[in-house]
Amino acid sequence: MDITRNTFSNFGVFQHFALVTLSFLVHCVKPMPVPTAAPFCTASETAHYSLKFTGKWTQSAFPKQYPVYRPPAQWSDLMGVTHSSDFHMWQRNEFASNGVREFTERGEAWTLMKEVEAAGERIQSVYGVFSAPAVVGGTGQMHTEIDVFARHSYLSFMVRIVPSPDWFVGVDTFNLCEGDQWKESVTLELYPYDAGTDSGFTFSSPNFETIPQEKVTQITSSLPNHPANSFYYPRLKHLPPMAKVTLTKTTKKTNQIISLPLEPTQSNQLPTGNEIEDKLTDTPLDCEVSVWSPWGLCKANCGDSGMQHRTRYVLMHHANHGTPCPPLEEERKCIPDNCL
Structure with missing residues (x-):
């Protein structure tokens, strides 16, 4: 009888322990998060945007080794794409492609555009390619127009910092759509990135290949942590923005043809009548x-x-x-x- 009583008593203890353990698992152990897909745009109409890039690279904001000549501070052509969420023109903390390497080091966009074209043919992820002309000066502007629609509502672009080893500013996979609505206006501050393909520390560093190649990283006031670095400002917690981009939803004017200039400009604005007349007498300038x-x-x-x-x-x-x-x-x- 004592053995039976002890047996049932032990069973009761075990049962109580099991219930307590189960209660702990139910209330305290959180389930693993389930990955969610990128937000899907359900807008019914194509959207038209005006894109304006504004350089904020001034000698007062970035006084260290500011390029005044050979060559002076300026911006390359803007190269961009509209695409779906499964495409990346470039990506932070990932290795740059050969196309990104050539663009950030030398400003050559041929390989980059071939990569974009191949992605569009392979996975149907790219809708359109757009560009804007280079800016001579650290504070100039460039302007272009783009179309986006629901399946390809994301925007990516790059602008090379000139001069620099392999530095650039840009946007990676920014969604212009929220649910079934297009964003009316967006302003993004832009900060410098290192493509990880050249080991130069200064704006005018000679070509010095990084072996092995490193990943794309954002340049900060303390990274790279070396006094020779052109962006090394140990007293600053954050670098000021080097540029900004403004996207404004507009009504597309089908009866107006806008021809963007092919040469680098201080500001990409439509010329007035007097400016057009002045350009007819401009003296050619050789490289x-x-x-x-x-x-x-x-x-x-x-x-x-x-x-x-x-x-x-x-x-x-x-x-x-x-x-x-x-x-x-x-x-x-x-x-x-x-x-x-």
């Missing part, structure tokens, strides 16, 4: 480049032939149908001369 840098190190194993590079930079961009700039990089075969 001017620096002398060649010394040949770089011969990249090869001892006993093998390799390649070495040299570069030059733009002193002045061509304008008004002047002579375009010649190639800014050369390479030649070499044999290492420092072998034991």
Whole structure:
């Protein structure tokens, strides 16, 4: 009898312990979050936006090593796409593509556009490509018009910081739609990014490839944490914005053709009658480049032939149908001369 009583007593203790444990699991253990898909736009009509990029790169805001000449502070062409949520033109904390490398280092957009085209054909993720002309000056403006629709409601773009090793500003996968409504107006502050492909510290650093390649990172007042860095301001908690972009929903004017200038401009605005007349008498300006840098190190194993590079930079961009700039990089075969 005592054995039976003890057995049932132990069973009661076990049952009580099991109920307490179950209650703890129900109330205290949270379920794993289930990944949610990107918000889906259900707007019925295509939206038309006016995009205005404004440079805020001034000597007063960024006094350290501010480029005054050879070349002065300026912005490259703006290159952008409208797309779905499964496409990234570039992405923070991810490796830059070859197209992004060429654009951020040399301002060449051919490979980047081929990558965009390939993504559009492969996964139908890209709707349109747009651009705006380069700006001569750190505080100029550029302007363009874009169309977006529900399936491709996201916007991405890049603008190269000139001069720089591989630095840029831009936007990655920004959604212009909320539910079934298009956003009426958006202003985004832009901060510098490092593409992770060149190891230069200053605006005018010579080409010095990063091996192995690093991921795209945002440049801050303390990153890279080196006094030689052009953005190194240890007293600042945050860098001031280097540029901003404003997107305004507008009514598309089908009866008006807007022709954007092909040359770099201080401000991309439609010219007045007097400005058009003045441009007819503009003197052509040929491109001017620096002398060649010394040949770089011969990249090869001892006993093998390799390649070495040299570069030059733009002193002045061509304008008004002047002579375009010649190639800014050369390479030649070499044999290492420092072998034991």
